[in-house]
Amino acid sequence: MISNPKLSSMELIENKTFDEINIGDSATIVRSLTTEDIHLFALVSGDVNPTHIDWEYAQSSTSQKLIGHSMWSSGALLSNVLGNQLPGPGTIYHGQTLEFYRSVALGDTLTVTVTVKEKHELDHRVIFDCHCVNQNQEVVYTGIADMFAPTEKIKRPRAILPKIHLRYPGAQLDRLVLMTERYQPIRMAIVHPVDSHSLRGAVDAARTNLIIPVLVGPVDKIRAVAAAEAIDLSNYECVNTEHSHEAAATAVAMARAGEVEALMKGSLHTDELMHAAVQRGTGISTARRMSHVFMMDVPTYPRPLFVTDAAINIDPSFETKCDIVQNAIDLAHALNVTNPKVALLSAVETINPKLRSTMEAAAICKMADRKQIKGGIIDGPLAFDNAVSVEAARIKGIESPVAGQADIVVAPDLEAGNMVAKQLEYLADAQSSGIVLGARVPIALTSRADTALSRMASCALALLLAHHQKAVMKKSESGLSSD
Secondary structure, three states: OOOOHHHHOOOEEEOOOHHHOOOOOEEEEEEEOOHHHHHHHHHHHOOOOHHHHOHHHHHOOOOOOOEOOHHHHHHHHHHHHHHHOOOOOOOEEEEEEEEEOOOOEOOOEEEEEEEEEEEEOOOOEEEEEEEEEOOOOOEEEEEEEEEEOOOOOOEEEOOOOOOOOOOOOOHHHHHHHHOOOOOOOEEEEEEOOOOHHHHHHHHHHHHOOOEEEEEEEOHHHHHHHHHHOOOOOOOOEEEEOOOHHHHHHHHHHHHHOOOOOEEEEOOOOHHHHHHHHOOOOOOOEOOOOOEEEEEEEOOOOOOOEEEEOOOOOOOOOHHHHHHHHHHHHHHHHHOOOOOOEEEEEOOOOOOOOOOHHHHHHHHHHHHHHOOOOOOOEEEEEEOHHHHHOHHHHHHOOOOOOOOOOOOEEEOOOHHHHHHHHHHHHHHOOOEEEEEEEOEOOOEEOOOOOOOHHHHHHHHHHHHHHHHHHHHHHHHHHHHHHHO
């Protein structure tokens, strides 16, 4: 008996002892098979049969559906009803025999019933008939469970289990790389790749058919790194320079001349490369202000999240912020996000004349209404929680087509953007890839802390953006010529 009043208010779990059990007693559980069930069972068991977890493989199978593990429906669900209900706590398995008649597909709803068939006084064993049907009342399996029933009454608070959140770090970046399969690789200048991370990242991207790397920098240093890392450079073009400043200037000149279609930062500071890129007369600037976009793969968010600007524009003017928004929308289009939802971030959701970011957000929204900024659904000001959480927006009574489902979040300044990106990376297990837009060619900015997948994804971003820009230019020229 539980005397603690705190425990008495909790949900209890209680058994039936051997003496309390009668022939014909039964208990039932109903459960639907979810993707999470399949993946959790695969994690626990190590069974990664493609029948269960490979969607592409399942499409070619007879059922054209993912099939659950048989032991989930039999072992797991039977253990649930026998261990929690009848006989309940204190029950121990002696044996089990089952015969299966059909598989369980993702989304099927099972009803598992156990019924007392026999009792054995000598060793307190209870024999159960086991019966499982799906939502169509088709028999999935039948059989016998042989259990040692408890002899003492047990009544306890139901255990509070930990919450499990299945995360797939890098899944969005993997999909990004897969999107490039139908495109030819682009020539990319790798600027000053004199450390193992930047050189190996370029070679890995080349092997994946994303880029044709042109290594720009002191060739002796590049070859020394290659020798130390056992990297074969015989298939790759090298352009010799004396130092990183010259490497940046040379790579930018190659982009300006059309010799390469993209740039990637190697072992030099971002400012050094961008200084060469924005030089009047020799750089690769366009009428659009350059800005940076992080594509964040956040395991707890259901879609890629673009964060801008977190690397280039420190305290952007209103005009610059308009370009930042348009650049991010254009990148989303290149990744087949046809009408991205853009959240203009601030500390609050209301317009406050004393808070510049709220005033600028309101003006940008009106510009979008007037088609001065095109291609996305824009709303703001929005605090970060309202931009990414439907529940937060609902509680605050915010009615918005963007709130809770943003594809793009636009920070009020570089400090805020950088903190958002870094917090997602280090506290939310996010991975990222980054690209500079608004130049004549895409510029991939990488960090020594980037994973191999992040570097690969940055190359994929550059490839997809380069091909998208070509398609837009071709369409524009076609339209002009037909007028």
